[in-house]
Amino acid sequence: MSLITQLFNLLYPPRCPSCGAMVAHDGDWCPACLAAIWHPRRINKPPAVRHLSACYCLADYRGA
Numbered sequence: 001m002s003l004i005t006q007l008f009n010l011l012y013p014p015r016c017p018s019c020g021a022m023v024a025h026d027g028d029w030c031p032a033c034l035a036a037i038w039h040p041r042r043i044n045k046p047p048a049v050r051h052l053s054a055c056y057c058l059a060d061y062r063g064a
């Protein structure tokens, strides 16, 4: 981690983008918010898309 990054993190500590709780690294989500959106599952793919064997959705894209 560069000195500039350390100084920036000291002035602006990394925070969860959803609730603002402090997190370890920039871009991380806190465990509560991540658990609320992280629901990986297989979804239906359009029959016309033949080059994919499956499609997956990793999170819910609403709310936070």
Ligand SMILES: [Zn+2]
Pocket: 016, 017, 018, 019, 020, 021, 029, 030, 031, 032, 033, 034
């Ligand atoms: Zn959060």
